[in-house]
Amino acid sequence: MVPTMCISCNGALDGSLEHVFPQALGGTKKSRDLYCSACNVRLGAEIDAPFTKDFEFATTALNVKRDRGAPPVLKATTTKGTRIYLGPGGVPSMHAPTSTIIEAPDGTRQVVIKVPADRPEQHEHMLAKTAKELGIDAAALPLASISFKIASAGTVNGEMAAGGPQQARAVAKIALGFLALEIGDEVFTEPYATLRLAVTHGGDARAWLNRPFRQLVAPILPLTDGVQHRVIIYTTMNQTWAYVEVYGVYGYGVLLAETVDARFASPYVWAQNPTTGASGEGRASGTPLPTPVCKAATPTQEDHRELLTTMYRVAFEIAYESTIDEEVAIAFAQLGEGDPRDPAFLGELHRRITERLDALQDRRVVNLSRPVASKDVLDRIRQALRALPQRNKRRDAEDGD
């Protein structure tokens, strides 16, 4: 059962596609039966955009699936004050390639070029740029060595916002969308008038704020069973509630109506893993219901713990994977054609990988450089490293929607 008019302005529907849970947070449930184009555009800019911005750090760190493109690469700062980029999955990378010219006392000059490990080709551009600065031909700069350096992602400063009338309106909009798709045109009846007004005219927050039980309640119920979004619509003794959960950590209670809607005696439940995009919905009589809390709560650092722990784990696992990829690329690039993969070689590879993974555990910046003097070996390392992101992109495409 779906509404036959725009649930914001009561105007005619014109096929505008609404993501009921914002797609930038991974939401996959869509409908063309909720808002007209004008309301969809207006409410998207007023409500969805600032709401998803509040969770941008988590969206990127968790590599949340979305309909179009990857989560944004964010500028971040480590706790030591280093500026870095934080890519999808929490993968840190250098802010920009750098080139430093070092003058030795004997008059010789050394050029140190640093590029992100996943963008080795930037090295060529930096080499040309530096040669130009020095007023010499790039080919005249002898390539002496290359070092690999990776950093752990455990100590990046992240910002998230939770609470306030703006988020209350966004959460109410999510709840209203799910409700409307369940009850259709009855969403236009009196019990839900206040909710629709609050979503449509959130700019005038007085009616909303004068009723403390309608305020955002976050968090009600920090979970420990992994990262997910969830929406539950249910009745209590004399009220109808929605519970909207973001990233499995923030729970927001929304009072839908001060009357019982018998259709939700058996709760409607929608749940989704935002990183895989997998979702499920239905009526689940056994669903444990969160307790509505009738006052606003101020989230604390402690409330973020579960989310930050999850983000760290994801970033750490990816750092592990990329460490192994890099080390294997280096090791095999250094083997000559037809070299036997003898036990000593495999033992050395195993030792170096173990050393780098142990260093990651320390959460410190790791520099396990091994200078490579041969241009030929260097080329082969670069080729092997270039192939890695390609392979990862293919894997992502296969997983995609």
Ligand SMILES: [Zn+2]
């Ligand atoms: Zn409208």
